[in-house]
Amino acid sequence: TNSLTTIWKLFRNLSEDQQRYEKQLIFEHPAFVKLCQHLLRDARRVTRGDLVFCLHAVVNLGVPQNTLLVQTLVRVCQEKLNQLDNRCISVLATTLAGLEKDKNVSALQAGLQLLVEQRLPTIRDVFILQNLMRCLGKDIPVFLKKKLEMAVLKEIDHLTFPNALRVFLALDTMYYCSIPILNACSKKIQENIHDVSFRHLILILEACYSLQYRNIKLFSAVADYVNSTACLLDKRQMMLFLSACETLGFQPGELMDIFAEKVTGDPEFLNLKNLLTVLRGYSRLNYIPRDQKDLFFETLHNSLNKYLPQISNTELLKAVYSLCVLGYLPQRALDELLQKDSRDELLLSDDLYKEQKEVMLRSVKACVELDSPSFTKPAFVLTENSSSLISLNLRKAREALIELLGDENMFQQSVQLPYKYHIDFEIRMDADRKKVLPISATDDHADSCVQRLAFLFVPLSAFCVGTTHPQGKLALKMRHLNKLGYHVILVLNKKFQEMPNEDAVEFLKEKIYSENAFTLPEVTVQDSN
Numbered sequence: 430t431n432s433l434t435t436i437w438k439l440f441r442n443l444s445e446d447q448q449r450y451e452k453q454l455i456f457e458h459p460a461f462v463k464l465c466q467h468l469l470r471d472a473r474r475v476t477r478g479d480l481v482f483c484l485h486a487v488v489n490l491g492v493p494q495n496t497l498l499v500q501t502l503v504r505v506c507q508e509k510l511n512q513l514d515n516r517c518i519s520v521l522a523t524t525l526a527g528l529e530k531d532k533n534v535s536a537l538q539a540g541l542q543l544l545v546e547q548r549l550p551t552i553r554d555v556f557i558l559q560n561l562m563r564c565l566g567k568d569i570p571v572f573l574k575k576k577l578e579m580a581v582l583k584e585i586d587h588l589t590f591p592n593a594l595r596v597f598l599a600l601d602t603m604y605y606c607s608i609p610i611l612n613a614c615s616k617k618i619q620e621n622i623h624d625v626s627f628r629h630l631i632l633i634l635e636a637c638y639s640l641q642y643r644n645i646k647l648f649s650a651v652a653d654y655v656n657s658t659a660c661l662l663d664k665r666q667m668m669l670f671l672s673a674c675e676t677l678g679f680q681p682g683e684l685m686d687i688f689a690e691k692v693t694g695d696p697e698f699l700n701l702k703n704l705l706t707v708l709r710g711y712s713r714l715n716y717i718p719r720d721q722k723d724l725f726f727e728t729l730h731n732s733l734n735k736y737l738p739q740i741s742n743t744e745l746l747k748a749v750y751s752l753c754v755l756g757y758l759p760q761r762a763l764d765e766l767l768q769k770d771s772r773d774e775l776l777l778s779d780d781l782y783k784e785q786k787e788v789m790l791r792s793v794k795a796c797v798e799l800d801s802p803s804f805t806k807p808a809f810v811l812t813e814n815s816s817s818l819i820s821l822n823l824r825k826a827r828e829a830l831i832e833l834l835g836d837e838n839m840f841q842q843s844v845q846l847p848y849k850y851h852i853d854f855e856i857r858m859d860a861d862r863k864k865v866l867p868i869s870a871t872d873d874h875a876d877s878c879v880q881r882l883a884f885l886f887v888p889l890s891a892f893c894v895g896t897t898h899p900q901g902k903l904a905l906k907m908r909h910l911n912k913l914g915y916h917v918i919l920v921l922n923k924k925f926q927e928m929p930n931e932d933a934v935e936f937l938k939e940k941i942y943s944e945n946a947f948t949l950p951e952v953t954v955q956d957s958n
Contacts, residue, residue: 689725754904
């Protein structure tokens with residue numbers, strides 16, 4: 430046991446290249462062969478602790494799973510399972526997590542789960558608990574996940590920073606969102622943010638996304654720390670962080686200004702992969718650098734033009750769409766994209782993302798028309814009701830509007846507009862915005878006499894996390910509705926549904942008649958926790 434564990438400890442500290450070389454030397458060494466034969470012969474006489482540590486070392490040194498040695502050690506562990514102490518259980522769980530499922534491994538994993546369930550009340554060590562969470566993984570029954578959660582909660586007041594970080598990431602591996610544990614771990618992580626490695630910062634953000642955990646204080650602490658060390662970040666780290674924020678829908682504005690400076694200061698940094706990451710991140714988060722808008726767009730446009738001969742049609746569509754969302758039309762790339770051959774290849778491709786590509790291409794075409802400097806607001810906008818049925822989450826709004834306006838002829842619901850845009854409710858008012866006009870009476874009036882209000886009931890996910898700053902897709906829709914002559918009023922649907930009926934009516938009244946209703950103020954909204 431001492432020989433095997435010492436070899437493993439030395440081996441794990443080597444680089445990947447060194448490990449490959451040393452592994453060959455180890456396996457070819459006659460003493461190692463004798464050691465394995467000796468272990469195979471005496472496997473059933475080895476003590477329980479030595480048995481588990483031998484299996485751990487042998488597996489991690491790369492001895493193939495289908496060898497007689499590994500299979501024998503797995504079977505003997507199964508026989509001695511009930512004799513293992515808590516530390517051995519933890520090590521065994523770690524070892525099994527690295528093995529492929531076969532008959533013996535599956536049987537041992539099933540037995541281990543039963544043993545963990547029995548032993549949990551006696552396990553007080555948070556390190557062992559988090560290791561069990563991480564190694565048992567997402568496939569264990571929900572009731573066992575809950576028992577692990579309760580065991581950690583009992584020790585939550587004694588949580589150290591290293592264990593808080595491990596527990597936070599272990600919950601992600603187990604795919605189990607325990608808000609009390611995540612909140613406690615987040616607090617410890619924020620207090621010790623300067624001790625968190627960059628790799629772990631990315632893992633924290635990725636865990637928040639997969640667990641749908643939105644903690645604005647944690648995100649801000651991470652962003653502030655990365656901001657303070659931005660000058661030390663290399664290009665790869667910048668892209669990783671931007672991509673993690675984009676996936677979360679979190680906009681670290683100050684940091685994005687710094688990243689933009691780095692992009693404009695060193696355009697060669699933008700290889701195709703990085704260019705697509707930057708475009709996707711800034712467009713989804715709907716962020717344009719404050720002081721260098723023109724230079725930023727010019728840099729991105731020039732980089733995109735450089736890659737036009739080698740870029741795929743799908744990547745070209747994504748790049749052009751991202752720039753269009755930000756309100757910039759890259760003419761040369763647009764010409765390339767809208768060529769018949771490129772268009773046909775995109776729309777005829779039979780892949781999982783065909784519908785998504787169609788939507789993006791339609792948005793690009795809308796941008797070409799509506800964002801063109803030559804576009805003028807139409808005197809009339811052709812509308813139609815897409816359906817007489819109204820979705821469940823809009824019924825409350827419909828009833829509130831009827832109560833407020835007195836008649837359902839005073840508004841339109843589920844309105845379909847040109848360019849495939851859809852609005853939940855349309856209300857028309859006189860030019861002074863003092864009076865709501867019947868829909869039928871205003872159909873023949875020029876838009877100069879009528880103000881059109883477009884109500885959009887949107888989910889919280891349509892905004893950047895923690896704010897009411899619309900993400901790119903919603904911002905694009907708002908911009909185009911404005912071009913079509915609509916004043917857009919955004920309503921957070923979840924918040925509206927939680928209002929009592931009287932408050933809902935008053936809320937809509939204020940939105941309709943208030944002069945400030947057309948802009949949603951940039952405010953912080955409460956964590957979804």
